[in-house]
Amino acid sequence: MDERAMSVRGLDHAMQELRHGRYGFYGPLVRERFLDRLPGTVSPTDYRVLRFIEASSPPPPQLSDVAALLLVDRARATRVVDQLVMDCLVVRVRDEVDQRIRRVELTDAGRRHLATASARRSHLLGEALADWSDEDLRSLAAYLRRLNDSVARHLPA
Incomplete structure (x- = not known):
């Protein structure tokens, strides 16, 4: 895998963590605090x-x-x-x-x-x-x- 593909994969991973990670900004714990x-x-x-x-x-x-x-x-x-x-x-x-x-x-x-x-x-x-x-x-x-x-x-x- 070339460097650009690795960078894109890293960005995708960071976006997934932001959206779905337990402590990601849009993840379940923050969403619960937000909605509460x-x-x-x-x-x-x-x-x-x-x-x-x-x-x-x-x-x-x-x-x-x-x-x-x-x-x-x-x-x-x-x-x-x-x-x-x-x-x-x-x-x-x-x-x-x-x-x-x-x-x-x-x-x-x-x-x-x-x-x-x-x-x-x-x-x-x-x-x-x-x-x-x-x-x-x-x-x-x-x-x-x-x-x-x-x-x-x-x-x-």
């Missing part, structure tokens, strides 16, 4: 769906999009969305073009919840990076934006 301090009782799955709806809009996603995100059938996705509706965080709306299609849209309460979550996530990230210099933070942010742009450009949608 938010108002209401939103599960990790609920939070993921709320973020997906926010990122997908406009137009809001369909229930089948939520099922695809969660890698579950429509029945399971319906139960998740039903709970979010009962919590007044989302509503189902008819598509403006095709009235047969139902979409899932954030409510004002859902948007406020995500704004609170975003502030909390930024606070936790700030704690984790407290010993980083401003220059290092700017560099990391620039590299992550560049990575996202490259992925969007080179990988099929």
